[in-house]
Amino acid sequence: MTSFLQQLFNGLVSGSFYALLALGLAVIFGMLRVVNFAHGALYMLGAFGAVVLGDSAGLGFWWALLLVPAALAVAGMAMERLLVQRLTALDPLYNFLLTFGIALVCQDLLRMKYGSHSQPYDHAPFSGTVDLGLFDYPAYQVFVLAVSVAVCVAVWLLLTRTRIGTVVRASTERPELTRAFGIDTRRWVTPVFGFGVALAGLAGVLAAPMRAVNSDMGADLIITVFAVVVIGGLGSVFGSVIAGFAIGMLQALGNLYVPVLSQTSVYLLMAVVLLVRPAGLFGKEEHA
Amino acid sequence: MILGLMRRLGDRPAWMRWGLLAVGLAVAAILPWVLYPPVATDILCWGLFAVAFDLLLGHAGLLSFGHAAFWGGSAYVTGLIALHSGLPFYVAVLGGAVAAAVLALPIGYLAVRRSGIYFAMITLAFAQMVYFVANQWSAVTGGENGLQGIPRNLPGVDLSDAFTFYYAALPVVLLGLAAARRIVRSPFGRVTAAIRDNTDRVRALGYPADRYKLTVFTASAFLSGLAGGLFAVNHGFASLQEVDWTTSGKVVVMTVLGGIGTLWGSLVGAAAIVRLEDWLSTAGFEQTDLVTGGVFIVVVLLFRQGLWGTATRLLRPRPPAPPTPDPAEPADPDRTPHLTKR
Numbered sequence: 001m002t003s004f005l006q007q008l009f010n011g012l013v014s015g016s017f018y019a020l021l022a023l024g025l026a027v028i029f030g031m032l033r034v035v036n037f038a039h040g041a042l043y044m045l046g047a048f049g050a051v052v053l054g055d056s057a058g059l060g061f062w063w064a065l066l067l068v069p070a071a072l073a074v075a076g077m078a079m080e081r082l083l084v085q086r087l088t089a090l091d092p093l094y095n096f097l098l099t100f101g102i103a104l105v106c107q108d109l110l111r112m113k114y115g116s117h118s119q120p121y122d123h124a125p126f127s128g129t130v131d132l133g134l135f136d137y138p139a140y141q142v143f144v145l146a147v148s149v150a151v152c153v154a155v156w157l158l159l160t161r162t163r164i165g166t167v168v169r170a171s172t173e174r175p176e177l178t179r180a181f182g183i184d185t186r187r188w189v190t191p192v193f194g195f196g197v198a199l200a201g202l203a204g205v206l207a208a209p210m211r212a213v214n215s216d217m218g219a220d221l222i223i224t225v226f227a228v229v230v231i232g233g234l235g236s237v238f239g240s241v242i243a244g245f246a247i248g249m250l251q252a253l254g255n256l257y258v259p260v261l262s263q264t265s266v267y268l269l270m271a272v273v274l275l276v277r278p279a280g281l282f283g284k285e286e287h288a
Numbered sequence: 289m290i291l292g293l294m295r296r297l298g299d300r301p302a303w304m305r306w307g308l309l310a311v312g313l314a315v316a317a318i319l320p321w322v323l324y325p326p327v328a329t330d331i332l333c334w335g336l337f338a339v340a341f342d343l344l345l346g347h348a349g350l351l352s353f354g355h356a357a358f359w360g361g362s363a364y365v366t367g368l369i370a371l372h373s374g375l376p377f378y379v380a381v382l383g384g385a386v387a388a389a390v391l392a393l394p395i396g397y398l399a400v401r402r403s404g405i406y407f408a409m410i411t412l413a414f415a416q417m418v419y420f421v422a423n424q425w426s427a428v429t430g431g432e433n434g435l436q437g438i439p440r441n442l443p444g445v446d447l448s449d450a451f452t453f454y455y456a457a458l459p460v461v462l463l464g465l466a467a468a469r470r471i472v473r474s475p476f477g478r479v480t481a482a483i484r485d486n487t488d489r490v491r492a493l494g495y496p497a498d499r500y501k502l503t504v505f506t507a508s509a510f511l512s513g514l515a516g517g518l519f520a521v522n523h524g525f526a527s528l529q530e531v532d533w534t535t536s537g538k539v540v541v542m543t544v545l546g547g548i549g550t551l552w553g554s555l556v557g558a559a560a561i562v563r564l565e566d567w568l569s570t571a572g573f574e575q576t577d578l579v580t581g582g583v584f585i586v587v588v589l590l591f592r593q594g595l596w597g598t599a600t601r602l603l604r605p606r607p608p609a610p611p612t613p614d615p616a617e618p619a620d621p622d623r624t625p626h627l628t629k630r
Contacts, residue, residue, distance in 0.1 A: 035405045035408075083585070083589065086589060087588065087589070090592075092404065092405055093351050093404065093405060094588055094592070096351075096405055096408060097540065097544065097584055097588045098584070098585060098588045100537055100584060101541075101580075101581040101582070101583075101585040101588065102581065103581070104534070104537065104577045104578070104580055104581025104584065105582055105585065107577060107581075108575045108576075108577040109578065111575070111577075112575055112578070219533065223412055223413060223416045224413075224416075226412060226413050227409075227413040229409070230402075230406060230413065234406070260424070263420040263424070264417050264420050264421065266413075267416065267417035268417075270410070270413055271398055271414075274398040274399075274401055274402070274410065275398065278401040278402055
């Protein structure tokens with residue numbers, strides 16, 4: 001029982017990363033109808049950002065947690081303005097191809113500079129464990145889970161309770177109608193893109209102390225996250241986050257009971273969801 | 289779009305079509321004299337792969353990001369047949385292609401339930417699953433080491449020379465290309481083109497659109513499998529690189545560089561990328577993903593018609609005064625290939 005619960009907790013922690021990335025993807029997709037393939041690469045840049053800040057500037061984890069997502073948000077906004085925006089009038093698949101190219105370039109540039117072995121990160125903010133009643137658990141992992149849940153809830157509140165959120169949701173669902181009400185939806189496109197990218201960067205910084213930091217870390221993750229958003233329904237921010245946590249747990253339990261399926265379980269689940277509910281568990285059928 | 293396509297097919301005079309065919313065959317015949325023979329064979333394999341991919345993307349409007357599963361899946365099956373049976377390599381490659389088509393059935397069946405960007409993500413995810421299976425099932429696939437020492441069997445002929453092997457592989461590729469062209473020009477191909485342009489209308493006309501999509505997906509996988517099998521025999525090994533997601537990306541970039549929907553443009557795109565990578569690796573630059581990614585960015589931003597599309601536009605006589613563009617249609621379909629129904 002304890003090992004079951006412990007594994008479930010491991011699943012929630014890895015689900016934290018899926019949820020943060022899926023959240024960013026879903027927010028960007030909602031506003032721009034763009035699936036950002038570079039999301040995994042930006043996550044990787046976030047982790048490398050933390051490593052570089054620690055090694056060359058001597059700035060610790062908390063600085064990285066603040067500065068790296070902010071810097072990536074600026075980079076993301078520049079990317080949207082200079083590149084992505086040129087293609088938004090065309091078929092959305094062109095932007096998928098563009099961001100795929102950006103992902104390959106980022107990944108290979110870092111591989112050129114750092115090789116493909118993992119970079120050590122030794123600015124972890126805490127060590128030690130916390131007593132969760134039934135078992136002791138590494139304190140940092142508990143922190144990651146808490147941050148991820150807090151961010152997801154905060155974004156949820158931002159989208160549902162504030163004026164900005166209302167505008168963003170309205171331009172997601174009925175862009176023409178929203179414009180007809182005199183709201184300049186294009187004004188929000190760039191900041192929303194930057195925000196989604198910042199979430200990927202945040203996930204990257206959070207990953208630095210507990211995961212292998214190398215040029216492949218983003219690519220491995222993003223494909224799983226694509227499966228997550230297909231399962232959850234990309235049109236649904238809520239569904240993407242829930243699917244992120246759920247799939248983290250599913251994989252962890254798979255590790256425990258059917259180790260041979262640990263890497264493929266998420267794809268099998270995707271197959272089942274496509275059979276039963278092609279639009280995703282929380283999605284609605286639409287042309288994208 | 290349909291008008292543009294008809295003009296492209298119809299307006300090319302007979303002498304030009306036969307001339308193109310003659311030039312193409314002549315280039316294919318002398319290629320291993322001009323290039324290092326293994327690279328020439330690589331161009332054949334990637335060229336067929338890219339044409340098979342364009343059959344799906346350009347002529348059915350489906351962007352698969354998981355075609356490495358069929359190329360690589362066939363590479364493994366071809367390798368296993370050649371290693372364990374000693375049959376002629378043609379049989380092994382055919383077996384690999386059949387295996388790729390069989391693999392495409394369940395993947396395609398699930399993927400055609402969604403369109404556009406979802407189709408791309410779903411095919412990518414299933415291809416990643418194939419990658420993990422190839423990685424884990426090391427008793428059969430050799431895991432990280434891959435399958436090594438795949439022989440080039442052909443009774444009575446010594447194919448150990450790369451030069452000879454090129455000419456042994458050429459007929460397979462030509463047959464594959466002819467099949468792709470036949471599919472595009474067939475009544476079936478007209479329906480898939482119509483599905484690309486307006487799926488709902490095709491459904492309303494009573495065509496089972498999903499079944500058509502699945503059929504063209506499987507056909508594309510079969511031809512990709514032919515290419516992947518030949519590639520494995522050419523190199524004598526099949527590795528995880530063949531099922532990696534970057535391989536799926538590479539065939540996309542070849543097709544886009546050549547010109548989406550031009551079919552033969554894919555051959556040009558494949559040849560350009562293979563040559564470029566070969567030239568860079570000779571110069572000691574091994575960052576192939578950087579090249580692929582950079583070409584992606586440049587082509588998608590500045591050069592969406594691709595090499596072939598640009599060439600045909602420049603060669604085609606100017607049509608009489610174009611109709612006023614519809615402001616609701618931001619992209620002139622003649623300038624930017626339409627990928628899928630939006």
